[in-house]
Amino acid sequence: MQEIILLTGGSGGIGRAICKDSIQKGYLVYNLDLSQPKLMNGEFFFQIDLCNFQELASVAQRISLENITGFVHCAGLGGPFIPLSEVEEILWDSIFGVNIKSAYILLKHLLPKWKEKNYGRFIGIASSLSVVGAKFSVAYSSSKHALLGLIRSLAAEWGEYGLTFNAVSPGYVATNMGVQEDKISGHLQQILNKTPSKKIAHPSEIARAVCFLLEKDSSYINGANWLIDGGITAI
Numbered sequence: 001m002q003e004i005i006l007l008t009g010g011s012g013g014i015g016r017a018i019c020k021d022s023i024q025k026g027y028l029v030y031n032l033d034l035s036q037p038k039l040m041n042g043e044f045f046f047q048i049d050l051c052n053f054q055e056l057a058s059v060a061q062r063i064s065l066e067n068i069t070g071f072v073h074c075a076g077l078g079g080p081f082i083p084l085s086e087v088e089e090i091l092w093d094s095i096f097g098v099n100i101k102s103a104y105i106l107l108k109h110l111l112p113k114w115k116e117k118n119y120g121r122f123i124g125i126a127s128s129l130s131v132v133g134a135k136f137s138v139a140y141s142s143s144k145h146a147l148l149g150l151i152r153s154l155a156a157e158w159g160e161y162g163l164t165f166n167a168v169s170p171g172y173v174a175t176n177m178g179v180q181e182d183k184i185s186g187h188l189q190q191i192l193n194k195t196p197s198k199k200i201a202h203p204s205e206i207a208r209a210v211c212f213l214l215e216k217d218s219s220y221i222n223g224a225n226w227l228i229d230g231g232i233t234a235i
Contacts, residue, residue, distance in 0.1 A: 004028045004068045005214065006110070008050060008102060009075030011037040013175030014125060017203035018072055019043055021211045030063060032056075033075065050075055051097035053105055060109040070121040070214045071110055073103040073147075081136040092139050099143035100150065111158060118162035123213045124151050125206070126167040128229040144169075148225055155223030164222045166213050171229025172200045197230030 005022045009015040010031030019029050023042040031037075032046045039045060046059055077098040079091055103124065114120025129137060130144035147167065154165040172191045192198055209226055212218055227233055 001067045002026070002028050003070070004030060004064070006030045006032070006063075006068050006071040006106065008032045008073050008106070009125075010043070010045075011035045012074070014170065014173060014203045014206050015074045017207035018074060018210050021204070021207040022072075022214070025211055025214075027070070027214075030068070032059065050102035051094055053097070053101065056102055056105050057109075060106055065109060065113050068110060068113070069117075069119060070123070071106060072123045072125070072210055072214070073106075074125045075099070075102065076125065076127075076140075078137065078140045083136060084138045087139055095139045096143050096146070099140070100146045103147070103150065107154070111163070114163050115158070115161045119216075120163040121214050121218070122151070122154065122163070122165045123210050124148075124165075124167045125210075126151075126169040126225065128169055128171040128227060128233050130167065130169050130225065131227070131233055151225075152223045159222050162219070164213070164219060166218075166221055166223070167225040168206060168209050168213070169225055169227045169229065170201055170206050171195065171227075171232045173206060174200050174202055195230040195232045196235060199230060201228060201230065 005027045007019060007029050010019045011033040019031060022029050023040055029043045031043055032048050034049060036045050036047060048055055048059055050056060075098050077095045079095050124147045126147050127144040129141040130148045134141040151165045151167050191200060206228055209228060
């Protein structure tokens with residue numbers, strides 16, 4: 001049977017690149033997202049609000065888990081650039097719901113299956129803000145710190161069963177979420193000024209790292225956080 005990758009947020013910039021590369025490597029892809037993209041051959045779309053946890057659990061029970069060998073949690077919600085005092089509880093819950101709780105719900109269904117097979121790969125798309133703080137992005141940064149904590153703890157808890165859990169943490173990427181000129185005037189130039197590499201990433205650069213971590217040959221990489229940020233967290 002063909003191996004299946006479960007992918008949340010597969011309709012966005014980084015998600016599309018991961019979906020494309022995964023299909024090219026011979027996987028089928030189950031894409032869980034709100035908006036349906038132009039589907040690729042080998043992609044199966046499930047329209048869902050990842051904060052609808054009851055529906056998400058129902059989808060997890062309906063889809064064929066047996067042949068899912070990898071889960072890439074790419075979905076992410078950033079929210080507006082505002083101080084914590086202005087972050088409403090519903091926004092905080094939505095950011096944590098998409099960025100961390102939805103991964104927990106899906107993993108609860110997958111982990112027993114992976115343990116039976118002694119094989120499974122989980123990659124969480126975190127952020128450079130999973131290792132540093134961020135003014136006006138407290139909820140987002142906190143949720144990405146939480147995702148990194150989940151990954152490291154799962155590596156410790158399930159690693160003996162042949163399962164690996166890793167994070168890929170992009171810096172600024174050429175996507176709508178990565179560069180927000182419409183919200184912050186001169187945002188791109190601000191990014192370039194503080195990034196040692198003096199450029200931003202293309203989504204394909206993130207996808208290549210993810211696809212390597214999905215492979216069997218990546219079995220000794222566990223609990224890692226791969227920063228792909230042009231050196232922005234190194235200074």
